[in-house]
Amino acid sequence: MHVWSKLSSTKWRDAWEERFLGLGQTNAVIQELPGGKSIRVDVYCKHEKEALAIAEQFGGRIRKVKNENWAAMAPPIRKPIIIRDSLLVTGEADPKKITQLAKLHPSRQILSIPAELAFGTGDHATTTTCLRILADLAKSHRQNNHEWSLLDAGTGTGLLAIAASRLGALAVEGFDFDPTAVRVARRNIKRNKVQSIDIYEADLFKWSPSKKTHWDVITANLFADVLIPNLGKLHDVLSPGGHLVLSGILSEHKEGVLSAAEKTGMQQLANMRKGKWVTLHYQKAG
Numbered sequence: 001m002h003v004w005s006k007l008s009s010t011k012w013r014d015a016w017e018e019r020f021l022g023l024g025q026t027n028a029v030i031q032e033l034p035g036g037k038s039i040r041v042d043v044y045c046k047h048e049k050e051a052l053a054i055a056e057q058f059g060g061r062i063r064k065v066k067n068e069n070w071a072a073m074a075p076p077i078r079k080p081i082i083i084r085d086s087l088l089v090t091g092e093a094d095p096k097k098i099t100q101l102a103k104l105h106p107s108r109q110i111l112s113i114p115a116e117l118a119f120g121t122g123d124h125a126t127t128t129t130c131l132r133i134l135a136d137l138a139k140s141h142r143q144n145n146h147e148w149s150l151l152d153a154g155t156g157t158g159l160l161a162i163a164a165s166r167l168g169a170l171a172v173e174g175f176d177f178d179p180t181a182v183r184v185a186r187r188n189i190k191r192n193k194v195q196s197i198d199i200y201e202a203d204l205f206k207w208s209p210s211k212k213t214h215w216d217v218i219t220a221n222l223f224a225d226v227l228i229p230n231l232g233k234l235h236d237v238l239s240p241g242g243h244l245v246l247s248g249i250l251s252e253h254k255e256g257v258l259s260a261a262e263k264t265g266m267q268q269l270a271n272m273r274k275g276k277w278v279t280l281h282y283q284k285a286g
């Protein structure tokens with residue numbers, strides 16, 4: 001494996017994110033350096049020629065690394081991400097440190113999601129917004145004594161599925177077309193000691209439900225060109241009164257998603273923008 005790296009000013013972060021973290025790409029890590037003025041962009045490539053092609057376009061450095069050294073190469077632990085009063089997402093994997101965090105945050109579920117070769121460590125705007133909506137939905141289900149289930153389309157590290165399970169969802173399923181993401185998600189499920197989450201490899205374009213046929217909440221943090229043609233399918237597997245959270249939409253692609261969602265007849269509950277990313281929250285008629 002080869003890693004292409006480049007230092008850049010923080011003001012270009014959006015442009016790097018768009019280039020290397022858009023379209024569901026999972027092999028990049030963008031990390032702010034101490035002082036906050038610079039970032040380091042690392043892109044992990046299976047073949048040297050991919051790294052060379054990036055270097056040709058953007059300059060930067062290339063180094064060869066062994067796959068198994070990923071943990072050593074991973075960036076230092078990120079700041080914990082706090083969601084409402086119910087979740088804390090950390091990159092820590094050390095059980096002692098996780099116990100310390102749990103003592104400091106007794107009301108929060110602590111989720112350990114170390115940086116790996118899959119998207120979704122919680123610090124991307126599209127994921128954080130989904131986590132907030134999930135935390136709010138979980139609270140309302142708890143207050144109303146409702147049992148609920150979740151489907152996570154394009155699960156990446158499995159973070160949203162794990163969060164839902166810790167927040168009280170009874171049946172949780174997630175899938176991703178990237179076999180690395182599926183492996184990472186399964187590892188994170190074990191690491192976070194959560195049960196009843198089914199993770200499998202599938203492409204949303206070909207996916208159809210197998211065991212369970214309807215879900216109370218569906219999260220789909222996917223690019224607009226994946227969401228638009230599959231919105232009808234997601235709507236069909238949503239329970240009456242169920243919630244659909246669509247994220248990962250670049251603001252310039254929002255209109256296409258809005259009109260596809262309108263055709264399903266769902267009610268829009270929220271339309272949130274963070275930087276150039278949009279998250280839409282819908283509810284199916286009861």
Ligand SMILES: C[S@@+](CC[C@H](N)C(=O)[O-])C[C@H]1O[C@@H](n2cnc3c(N)ncnc32)[C@H](O)[C@@H]1O
Nearest residue numbers: 024119120127154155156176177178203204221
């Ligand atoms: C933006 S990431 C979201 C990851 C995680 N759910 C989160 O919210 O942080 C999108 C994920 O969807 C996966 N993906 C993209 N297109 C897909 C498709 N057609 N079918 C299934 N998974 C897909 C990618 O591999 C990636 O892991």
